[in-house]
Amino acid sequence: MKTKNIIQAYKQAPWRLQLQWIGIFLLILVSIAAIAGVYLSLSGKAAVTGRRIQKLEFTVSALELEINDLASQLAYASSARVMSDRAKALNMVQRDPAQAVYLQVPGYSPESFVLAPAPNVDKIPSPSILPEFTSSLWDWLAEQLTQLPDSVESTQEAQP
Amino acid sequence: MNNTSWTRYILILLIFVLLSGGVGVRMVSIQNIPAAQVILENSKNLVGVTQTIYPERGSIYDSQGRLLAGNETVYEVGLDLRSIAQPETIAAVASSVLGLDYSETLVHAKTEAIDNKKLYIVLDSFVEKEKIEQLELIEDDYENRDIGRNETRPSLEGLIWTPYNKRSYPEGDVAANLLGFYAFLDRRDGRGYYGVEESYNDMLAGTPKQVYTPFDPQKITSVEDIPPGASLVLTIDREIQAMVEDQLAEAIDWSGAESGTIVVYNPEDGSIIAMATTPRMDPNYYWTQGEVFPGSTPFNRPISETYEPGSVFKVITMASALDAGAVKPDTIFTDTGSIMVGGSTITNWNYGAWGDQDMTGCMQHSLNVCLTWIATQLGADRFYTYLKNFGFDRNTGIDLGGESHWPLKLPGDNQWYEVDLATNSFGQGISVTPIQMAMAIGAVANEGRMMAPHIVKAIIIDGHQYEINPVIVGNPIKAETAEMLTRMLVTSLEEESSIALVEGYTVAGKTGTAEIPTPFGYTSSVTNTSFVGWGPAEDPKFLVYVWLEKPSISIWGSEVAAPVFSKVVQNLVVLMDIPPDQIRLQASVEDR
Numbered sequence: 001m002k003t004k005n006i007i008q009a010y011k012q013a014p015w016r017l018q019l020q021w022i023g024i025f026l027l028i029l030v031s032i033a034a035i036a037g038v039y040l041s042l043s044g045k046a047a048v049t050g051r052r053i054q055k056l057e058f059t060v061s062a063l064e065l066e067i068n069d070l071a072s073q074l075a076y077a078s079s080a081r082v083m084s085d086r087a088k089a090l091n092m093v094q095r096d097p098a099q100a101v102y103l104q105v106p107g108y109s110p111e112s113f114v115l116a117p118a119p120n121v122d123k124i125p126s127p128s129i130l131p132e133f134t135s136s137l138w139d140w141l142a143e144q145l146t147q148l149p150d151s152v153e154s155t156q157e158a159q160p
Numbered sequence: 161m162n163n164t165s166w167t168r169y170i171l172i173l174l175i176f177v178l179l180s181g182g183v184g185v186r187m188v189s190i191q192n193i194p195a196a197q198v199i200l201e202n203s204k205n206l207v208g209v210t211q212t213i214y215p216e217r218g219s220i221y222d223s224q225g226r227l228l229a230g231n232e233t234v235y236e237v238g239l240d241l242r243s244i245a246q247p248e249t250i251a252a253v254a255s256s257v258l259g260l261d262y263s264e265t266l267v268h269a270k271t272e273a274i275d276n277k278k279l280y281i282v283l284d285s286f287v288e289k290e291k292i293e294q295l296e297l298i299e300d301d302y303e304n305r306d307i308g309r310n311e312t313r314p315s316l317e318g319l320i321w322t323p324y325n326k327r328s329y330p331e332g333d334v335a336a337n338l339l340g341f342y343a344f345l346d347r348r349d350g351r352g353y354y355g356v357e358e359s360y361n362d363m364l365a366g367t368p369k370q371v372y373t374p375f376d377p378q379k380i381t382s383v384e385d386i387p388p389g390a391s392l393v394l395t396i397d398r399e400i401q402a403m404v405e406d407q408l409a410e411a412i413d414w415s416g417a418e419s420g421t422i423v424v425y426n427p428e429d430g431s432i433i434a435m436a437t438t439p440r441m442d443p444n445y446y447w448t449q450g451e452v453f454p455g456s457t458p459f460n461r462p463i464s465e466t467y468e469p470g471s472v473f474k475v476i477t478m479a480s481a482l483d484a485g486a487v488k489p490d491t492i493f494t495d496t497g498s499i500m501v502g503g504s505t506i507t508n509w510n511y512g513a514w515g516d517q518d519m520t521g522c523m524q525h526s527l528n529v530c531l532t533w534i535a536t537q538l539g540a541d542r543f544y545t546y547l548k549n550f551g552f553d554r555n556t557g558i559d560l561g562g563e564s565h566w567p568l569k570l571p572g573d574n575q576w577y578e579v580d581l582a583t584n585s586f587g588q589g590i591s592v593t594p595i596q597m598a599m600a601i602g603a604v605a606n607e608g609r610m611m612a613p614h615i616v617k618a619i620i621i622d623g624h625q626y627e628i629n630p631v632i633v634g635n636p637i638k639a640e641t642a643e644m645l646t647r648m649l650v651t652s653l654e655e656e657s658s659i660a661l662v663e664g665y666t667v668a669g670k671t672g673t674a675e676i677p678t679p680f681g682y683t684s685s686v687t688n689t690s691f692v693g694w695g696p697a698e699d700p701k702f703l704v705y706v707w708l709e710k711p712s713i714s715i716w717g718s719e720v721a722a723p724v725f726s727k728v729v730q731n732l733v734v735l736m737d738i739p740p741d742q743i744r745l746q747a748s749v750e751d752r
Contacts, residue, residue: 054373062323064216065233065323065324065325066233068216068230068231068232068233068325069231069232069233069289071219071227071230072227072230072231072232072328072330073232074227075226075227075230075330075331076328076330078226079330079331079332079334080331080334080398080399080401080402081331081332081334081402084402095734097730097731097733097734098663098664098730100734102739102740102743104743104747104750110737112223113223113224113225113393114625115221115225115391115393115618115620115625116620116623116624116625117623117624117625118624118625118626118627119624119626
């Protein structure tokens with residue numbers, strides 16, 4: 001009888017138990033919903049990015065085709081025969097080789113035409129944005145700390 | 161919890177169980193109906209697509225970066241059978257814009273899409289951009305047209321056009337013999353024929369790849385990068401090539417020759433500066449090849465057609481004899497007008513006797529008797545060893561498709577007779593290609609070093625330009641011999657006041673007139689006329705080889721080929737920025 005009374009004294013009220021269960025259930029539900037939300041958000045962004053990449057790829061392909069086409073059109077418009085005909089239409093006459101005048105330009109030597117760089121001469125592009133605008137606060141602090149001994153020495157040397 | 165609550169809970173549970181069971185049963189039944197299999201098969205098309213991507217064919221440029229062969233955009237027009245809304249409208253538009261047959265197009269447009277097997281029909285290929293722009297205008301017009309309440313809006317839905325590359329040659333027939341052509345009409349198995357298109361076909365074509373593109377953006381893992389084929393930079397200069405072709409056309413017209421060839425070769429590094437020949441075709445219309453090159457007409461004579469060169473070959477004989485020490489420039493030969501070798505009598509071109517002649521005189525007057533005597537002094541073994549060293553027993557290896565050579569007859573062969581030593585010494589009874597002659601005589605112009613002829617200056621792969629280094633294929637003669645012979649040939653041209661001379665420039669050279677072999681023996685009435693010359697003599701920058709076949713105006717190389725050489729060089733020195741000797745020598749003195 002004594003024992004029963006003690007148990008009853010520590011037993012939670014039923015409405016409290018229900019609330020706890022509901023709370024736990026809701027916590028799990030919210031957690032699942034949060035994880036699902038994050039997953040959906042990320043996968044949605046990935047999907048959009050994927051589509052964008054595909055679209056950009058198509059754009060790149062289309063631009064490559066257009067570049068090729070324009071290069072061909074330009075070559076047609078400036079081909080040897082077309083240029084010759086245009087020169088004739090402008091009443092130009094072919095130069096007389098005997099009348100060619102040669103000027104000596106000291107130090108000049110014609111360079112051969114290069115369409116693309118030679119292998120192994122790729123230069124690392126220098127950054128166009130100053131480091132002040134790209135380094136983080138921690139980077140800046142670390143840099144200042146590493147430079148500190150140098151600046152102290154230079155200050156001491158400068159003193160008479 | 162009282163009994164009423166439990167009853168309610170159980171009732172709700174039962175309702176949910178029944179609903180779930182109903183959904184499950186329906187799902188199973190839908191998956192097992194015949195239509196479900198069709199849907200499943202069709203869905204595979206919606207997952208992704210596997211395509212073979214053919215890389216863009218590499219471009220070809222001249223030495224100054226001008227495009228000689230590139231790619232232009234054309235379109236394929238087709239029907240997406242699943243989305244055709246108005247077959248009649250499509251047939252009418254395709255008929256009016258593309259010139260397609262209305263009835264045939266209508267039949268295509270009314271074709272039912274058959275599951276996965278027939279979803280697309282090609283209506284037309286290689287459609288030009290202008291026509292596609294017309295289609296786009298019509299499509300826009302249909303979309304924006306004001307229509308009445310009872311009218312149906314016309315639609316081109318289902319008619320689709322896809323761009324792709326087509327090989328193009330902006331210069332038309334200029335350098336066509338060097339470029340060859342790419343059979344672009346065969347979009348799957350097209351390849352290059354002749355010229356650099358053939359010899360560098362694999363590099364230009366690149367490597368096709370099978371690419372799977374998923375439609376599900378979640379599954380896009382990486383974007384396949386398919387590099388284009390390698391591009392080529394040639395050694396020729398378009399302006400020089402066009403000039404040489406113009407000069408050749410003019411020469412053929414003037415001389416009445418059946419065909420012609422001019423090779424401009426750089427003896428210092430073996431690069432081809434220009435190579436003109438007839439006939440030529442526009443590679444944009446390569447299907448005309450049969451008409452332009454009837455029968456066995458070669459595509460590029462300088463590398464594929466052999467002929468007996470005549471007296472230009474005396475340069476080789478004299479170089480060999482001088483180098484071997486069989487004769488010296490001041491060796492005197494008394495020409496009696498004939499010489500007997502192997503039972504045959506050899507005479508001069510005019511059947512005359514020229515008396516005492518030094519070696520320069522023999523070359524100047526192009527004396528067959530003298531050169532025959534020189535060959536006998538040299539001896540057959542040494543003579544043919546020199547010919548082999550000069551490369552006359554093999555292809556030059558020029559990087560152009562279609563090169564050939566005539567086998568060199570050697571002592572001991574069934575077909576070789578003693579008289580061949582005599583006739584070969586002045587370029588008869590031996591067949592060579594112009595490129596073999598240019599390479600061999602190039603050794604005389606280049607201090608005895610014979611350079612491999614080549615047409616590709618550099619290759620561009622993955623955005624990097626790889627230069628092709630010149631290759632020495634041999635040193636058939638010593639530098640002193642080369643210098644000695646060059647001086648002799650300068651003198652011989654100047655003393656005879658040859659019409660090959662170019663004012664202001666010192667050139668060395670030799671004419672050639674060759675009788676043509678026929679089934680009934682050699683004919684003297686029609687000849688092959690040639691001229692080989694190089695300059696500036698003390699520091700050669702070019703070697704020009706001219707061959708005019710069967711000219712009607714004259715049978716002599718000195719009257720037909722020599723003036724062509726002169727005209728070509730007059731223009732060449734300007735285009736190559738080579739100042740006259742006086743200015744050049746003065747500049748070199750000042751530099752020192």
